[in-house]
Every structure is written in structure tokens, then in C-alpha cells.
Amino acid sequence: MLNNDPLANVLYIDLSKRIFKVEKRRDLFEKYMGGTGVATALLHEECPENCDPLGPDNPIIFAVGPLTALFPLASKTVAMFKSPLTGNLGESHCGGRSAVAIRMAGYGAIVIKGASSMPVYLSIGGNQVYFRDASSLWGMGNFSSGRVIRENETGAGLRTIMRIGKAGEKLVSYACVTSETFRHFGRLGLGAVFGSKKLKAIVVSGKSSLPVSDKKIYRKIYDEVYKAAVNSPVMKKYHDLGTAENITPLNDFGGLPTRNLKEARFEGASGISGETFARQYLGRRLACSHCPVGCIHIAALREPYEDEAYFYKTSMISYDYEPIYALGTMLGRRFSETDGQGGRIMGDGRDESRGYPGLGHGSPGKGPYLGKGNRRSRTRMGKCGRIHKSGRVYCEPAE
Numbered sequence: 001m002l003n004n005d006p007l008a009n010v011l012y013i014d015l016s017k018r019i020f021k022v023e024k025r026r027d028l029f030e031k032y033m034g035g036t037g038v039a040t041a042l043l044h045e046e047c048p049e050n051c052d053p054l055g056p057d058n059p060i061i062f063a064v065g066p067l068t069a070l071f072p073l074a075s076k077t078v079a080m081f082k083s084p085l086t087g088n089l090g091e092s093h094c095g096g097r098s099a100v101a102i103r104m105a106g107y108g109a110i111v112i113k114g115a116s117s118m119p120v121y122l123s124i125g126g127n128q129v130y131f132r133d134a135s136s137l138w139g140m141g142n143f144s145s146g147r148v149i150r151e152n153e154t155g156a157g158l159r160t161i162m163r164i165g166k167a168g169e170k171l172v173s174y175a176c177v178t179s180e181t182f183r184h185f186g187r188l189g190l191g192a193v194f195g196s197k198k199l200k201a202i203v204v205s206g207k208s209s210l211p212v213s214d215k216k217i218y219r220k221i222y223d224e225v226y227k228a229a230v231n232s233p234v235m236k237k238y239h240d241l242g243t244a245e246n247i248t249p250l251n252d253f254g255g256l257p258t259r260n261l262k263e264a265r266f267e268g269a270s271g272i273s274g275e276t277f278a279r280q281y282l283g284r285r286l287a288c289s290h291c292p293v294g295c296i297h298i299a300a301l302r303e304p305y306e307d308e309a310y311f312y313k314t315s316m317i318s319y320d321y322e323p324i325y326a327l328g329t330m331l332g333r334r335f336s337e338t339d340g341q342g343g344r345i346m347g348d349g350r351d352e353s354r355g356y357p358g359l360g361h362g363s364p365g366k367g368p369y370l371g372k373g374n375r376r377s378r379t380r381m382g383k384c385g386r387i388h389k390s391g392r393v394y395c396e397p398a399e
């Protein structure tokens with residue numbers, strides 16, 4: 001590690017006291033491999049044994065690695081926390097601009113502890129942390145809250161906006177955190193940990209530059225990594241069709257999760273394959289910062305208004321292998337039966353690959369149904385959706 005590398009800076013934020021400090025932690029970044037190693041060590045330091053995952057003591061830790069913002073493909077931030085879904089280690093990864101923004105803001109890791117007494121969002125940048133009132137954002141979905149924060153904060157193009165929707169606010173145990181609208185810390189309920197701290201969003205603006213000891217060698221290695229990535233057939237497949245490309249081969253060799261895992265092939269797979277989505281719905285492709293793969297595929301879904309001929313609303317919905325199998329094949333449903341549902345789930349800030357496989361449990365083809373679940377999930381979901389008198393949990397969100 002170079003002497004002046006800002007990667008060693010760890011930003012500690014206390015939401016209860018509304019204070020922050022920066023510590024140089026070269027010890028961590030020199031000892032552990034990458035952001036995941038450092039985040040795990042920080043979780044070990046900061047998370048007390050037996051702490052409540054939804055209590056103020058549960059820390060949220062974000063970390064990036066030494067290659068982030070210097071080389072292509074190092075585009076992910078890792079989040080570590082105690083999971084409200086499992087009560088165990090919570091590890092979730094997200095791209096968008098999150099990793100590059102954290103690194104270019106001058107940090108290798110961010111540790112957030114405590115809980116705010118009122119809704120708040122953090123604005124981090126220029127060596128400062130601002131605690132902003134988020135009362136007016138509380139209750140908004142993550143699409144709308146992202147739009148409002150974009151208007152209020154400077155640094156467009158160089159910042160990340162990580163936020164929760166209604167599911168996180170209502171402590172749904174598999175709520176996710178959304179970054180740049182189409183990327184997510186999806187797994188293990190980070191959104192609920194945000195919600196328990198009344199933390200609606202974190203904006204990180206990264207405007208600094210990074211030290212490089214030998215620019216010639218740096219350029220040479222950069223080019224090698226870049227060429228190896230863009231010339232790989234794996235990259236082409238994900239660039240052209242995205243992860244939805246996997247539907248057809250998985251179906252062909254009998255590995256496509258179908259009807260709540262009772263089957264491994266789906267008769268309607270060709271109608272929800274990556275090829276079909278690209279042909280009929282693909283509106284644009286996007287990439288996380290510093291990633292030449294650009295695997296993010298956005299469908300332009302045009303829906304007619306029921307009572308006005310020739311008028312349409314168009315929704316831009318990102319699609320991946322996970323929501324397609326979770327909302328489609330696991331429920332035995334073709335795309336026409338799931339139109340727009342993925343967009344609503346993402347708007348609420350739920351992890352569709354965690355929640356929706358459960359919809360298939362014991363109820364193929366009978367609509368949104370989560371199974372009886374345990375008492376905890378019923379309670380959490382009950383605040384977000386509806387509970388049938390039989391005890392079954394429905395997944396449509398309350399307005």
C-alpha cells in the first residue's frame with residue numbers, strides 16, 4: 001500500500017450522537033485480502049455478541065478493495081452486518097457507483113453504528129458527513145426517494161445514492177438497499193437494518209484522485225486486464241443478453257428452478273429467455289462504474305391505459321436471471337402473468353429472489369402467497385403486506 005493511499009481511511013459514523021471520525025487503519029488493509037476481508041474484520045470488532053440485528057448496536061459496514069477505482073471490474077462494495085433474516089452473518093455486494101464513489105471520497109471502509117431518533121439520510125463528501133432530515137422521504141419507494149435526493153445533492157455522475165424503500169422502513173427481514181435505481185444490496189436484509197436505524201439513504205460523493213507510483217506500469221497492467229475482460233466470451237454473453245442468458249441452457253440441462261423446486265425444466269422457458277426479453281423488451285444496457293461488461297439490461301415495458309385508447313405508460317425495469325426464475329419459473333408463470341411485478345417489488349425495496357421463491361410454496365398458480373412463514377416473518381410482512389385470516393402471508397405491499 002502506498003503511504004498516502006486513502007484506502008486506509010475508515011470513516012466511523014454514530015447515528016445516535018450524530019458524530020463521525022476518521023481513523024487510519026493500515027493494519028486492516030495490509031493484513032486482510034480485499035474489501036470482504038477488511039469488512040469481516042471490522043464486523044468482528046464492532047458487532048457485539050448476541051446483539052439484536054434490528055437494534056442500534058448492529059453495525060453496518062461498507063468496504064472496498066485496493067483495486068477499486070484503479071482497474072476495470074473492481075466495481076463492487078461489500079456490506080457486512082448481522083442479518084435480520086438469519087440472525088447470522090449478513091454479507092451483501094452491490095455495484096452501481098457505490099464502490100468507486102466510496103474510494104474516490106477518500107475511504108476504504110465506512111462503519112455506521114447507533115440509531116437515529118428520526119428519519120435521516122447521510123451525505124458524505126469533501127471530508128464531511130452531513131446528517132440530513134429525511135422525514136419527508138420516509139414512506140417513499142426507493143425510486144421516488146432517489147429522485148428527490150438527486151435533486152437535493154450535488155455531484156451528479158460521481159456519487160452513489162444507496163437508499164431503502166417501504167420494505168426497509170417496515171423492517172421486512174429480506175428488504176434490500178438500492179443503489180443507482182437498478183443495483184441492489186439484495187441479500188440478507190440490509191434494508192431492514194437501515195430501517196431499524198431510521199436511515200433512509202446514504203449519499204457518497206467521490207471527487208478526489210488516487211495516487212499511482214508508476215504510471216507506465218499502471219497503464220500497461222490496466223490495458224492487459226481490460227483486454228482480457230472484453231475479449232472473453234463470458235463477457236460477450238453477459239453484455240449481449242445479461243444474466244437472463246442463463247435461462248435457456250439451465251432449462252436444457254435440467255437445472256432451472258421450477259414450481260418451488262419440484263421440477264427443473266419449465267415448458268414456457270423460451271418465452272422468458274434472455275433472447276426473448278432482448279428481442280421484445282430491451283430498452284437499454286447499463287454498466288456499473290469501471291465495469292466494461294455492462295450486464296445490466298433494462299426492459300421498456302409499455303402498458304396501455306385501460307380507459308384511454310392509444311395512451312401508454314412506459315416503465316423501465318431491470319431484469320436478471322434471479323427475478324425471472326423467482327417470479328416466473330418458480331411460480332410456473334409466463335411473463336404475461338408477471339408483467340410489471342418485478343418493478344413493483346424493486347420499488348418497495350424487497351429482494352425478489354429471497355421473497356418470491358416462497359410465493360410458490362404450496363400454492364402454484366394461486367397468486368402472491370408466501371406460505372405460512374414463521375412468527376417473525378409474519379409480523380414483519382404483516383406491516384408491509386396483508387395477512388390472510390388463514391395465517392398465509394400475501395406479498396403485495398400496503399399502500
Ligand code: SF4
Pocket residue numbers: 073075076095096286287288291292293294295296
Ligand atoms: S455491470 Fe454487471 S458485471 Fe459489471 S459490475 Fe455491474 S453487475 Fe457486475
